[in-house]
Amino acid sequence: MPFEADPTPDLSRRTETMQTPNPKAILEPPVVLIAGAGLAGLTAALLCERANINYMVFERAAKVKPLGSAMSMGASTMAAFEQLGMLDELMKISLPCPSVDMYHEDLKPIGSMDFSSAKEVSGHDLIFFSRADLYNLLLSKVPPSKLHMNKKIMSILQNDEGVMIRCSDNTSYHGDILIGADGAYSGVRQSLYKQLDDQGLLPAEDKEEMEMAYLCIVGMAGPLNPEKYPSLKDSRCHFATVLGQRKPHSWTTVTLPENKMSWSAKIQLDRATAKDMMFRNSEWGPEANKAMIKEVYNFPVKQGGVLGDLIDATDKDMISRVYIEEKLFRTWTHGRTALIGDGAVAAMHDAIILVNCIYDVEQVSYKNIQSALADYQSQRFEHAKGQVNLSTMLGQMLYGQKWNQRLLRNIVYNLPKWAQARSHLKGAKYRPSVAFLPPAANPTNLRLDYQKPSTRYAKEQAAKAIALT
Structure with a gap:
């Protein structure tokens, strides 16, 4: 399947062969196209930047306007910011939150979820910050030359040679991997799902509306x-x-x-x-x-x-x-395309694991890329499922009006502090780490959930150790 030439070739295709006096071929990282410049897309971009992976970001809007809402973050995500050397900057735009309180309309208390022991247990407070401030922090770490605005993706094409996106302004771009980080109703997801549906490969549940x-x-x-x-x-x-x-x-x-x-x-x-x-x-x-x-x-x-x-x-x-x-979609990857979830923190976790898997693609081939993307879904799916279920339950506790939701809220909000601390501990154990950077500190010696290490990073560290001896 021949790809059309790009009228504005800001991102050239990866060179398939290189002339070098070294008998061993120089391995280039894959070229990654990222659809969407929201929190998920910028997180993926920042990680690619740190991993020296060639990438470009394509955003449909002329300027992204983050919603004027607050976001929270705990140890499960802050550890990655520590690895990236951004934790101090994150803390400057944040406030620690000792409790999440709830009231009747007459402002009499219903109960509280206590987070006062979060730092003692996990090493990090529960923090709150403006979504816009976090967005601007991530944006400041991505070179402007890597961002293409006003690029609404209309369709995607992919085969064993590469992937191409076509935008509404009739430009097209080529790469080795496409990351769909442009939301639940993304052009990438819709185009990919239509192709899969036409081939009879899309699960019935992925056709259902959210x-x-x-x-x-x-x-x-x-x-x-x-x-x-x-x-x-x-x-x-x-x-x-x-x-x-x-x-x-x-x-x-x-x-x-x-x-x-x-x-x-x-x-x-x-x-x-x-x-x-x-x-x-x-x-x-x-x-x-x-x-x-x-x-x-x-x-x-x-x-x-x-x-x-x-x-x-x-x-x-x-x-x-x-x-x-x-909604939790079943289909996250196909061919050279991988989708990132729409939830803020969960989507950032997706981006971390996905770029980890891309980092381990040392030799660019269709087979290796498919294997890496499948590995991404394998590592993340059950955790994402748990995060969706937890988010649904928290939403019911915070906002639900049905009798069973009120009952759940009255039970959870009035649990003793030790019981609440134990439930928070479970979430703190899962910490998606940037596999190609030194691990973050674990000051409380909390036993963390296992994460698949990077084979490439292990080899690179072994080579450095040998070179120093």
């Missing part, structure tokens, strides 16, 4: 006056979720550095409502937010005042309305 659980509106207010919101003066993060009374709403506020406060409001959807919304809506903008803003405006906030005060202190263009959807 199940919507919540409609969510989010924003980032600030900088705010600490005198009006005294919790902003604290060096710790204050996380408060309020559960609506006789309404399907819940709303959350999270204090962050620089006197900012993330806020969100969620509506739990039943199946009929979710399907109707999917049918009637595809794009969201400032105008589409007005009705929901009016609906939640006067909801009381634990930090003081009402949600509308925070909404008024938020740039209207940075208020986003999104669906929170739940």
Whole structure:
């Protein structure tokens, strides 16, 4: 299958043969095309940069606008930031969170999830930060020359010689591996799944629509006056979720550095409502937010005042309305293409393991690439399944309004601290590590889950040790 010439050849194809006086061929790393410049795509790009893998990133938007929400991270991901030498920068944009608190609409407490012992147990606090701040941190580590914006991918072609993406501006690009990090509704996923479906290779469950659980509106207010919101003066993060009374709403506020406060409001959807919304809506903008803003405006906030005060202190263009959807796809790879999940932290874990596997492709061949991508899914799938299940359960505890979800919340939020600490410990044991960098410290000597080491890195370290003797 011949590939078309690229009208704008910013990324040349890998040279198949090289002239060298050395009888042993010089092995080049594979050329990697990354679709999507969100958190997952930038994480993959940063790792490729550190691994000296030739890559380019293609983003459909002219400029990525991260949602104005807060994110959390614990030991399972912070260890990789330590390996990359970025932990101090991450901590500068973050606040440690000792507890996740929940309240009735009259602001009387329901209970708390205690994280005060997280650092003692795992070596790292639970931290919260702005999604935009994390995005900008990752973006600062990727050379601008590696980013191609306004590149909406329309189709992909792949065979045993390579992979090609074709963009909406009629440009095309070639490589050895394609990483689809452009979201659950990505052009890469849709194109790949259509090809597989046409060949009868797509599992039935991957054809099913994602199940919507919540409609969510989010924003980032600030900088705010600490005198009006005294919790902003604290060096710790204050996380408060309020559960609506006789309404399907819940709303959350999270204090962050620089006197900012993330806020969100969620509506739990039943199946009929979710399907109707999917049918009637595809794009969201400032105008589409007005009705929901009016609906939640006067909801009381634990930090003081009402949600509308925070909404008024938020740039209207940075208020986003999104669906929170739940689904674990079965098909992650095919041929030269690998897909990364849509969840923020889980997607970063995907990127770490995927680039580890690509790093071990010392001799570029179709067989070796297929083997590496299959290894990626094998290493990640069960962990991703567990993360999806945990995320679903946490969502039910934080926002669920059904009687069984309320019961689960009352049980979990009121467990003794030692029992909560034990449950958090399980999550801290899984730490996807960058296999081609020295391991992060494990100050608490926690017994970590096994991770497949890099054979290439082991050989390189052995060669260095021999050279030093």
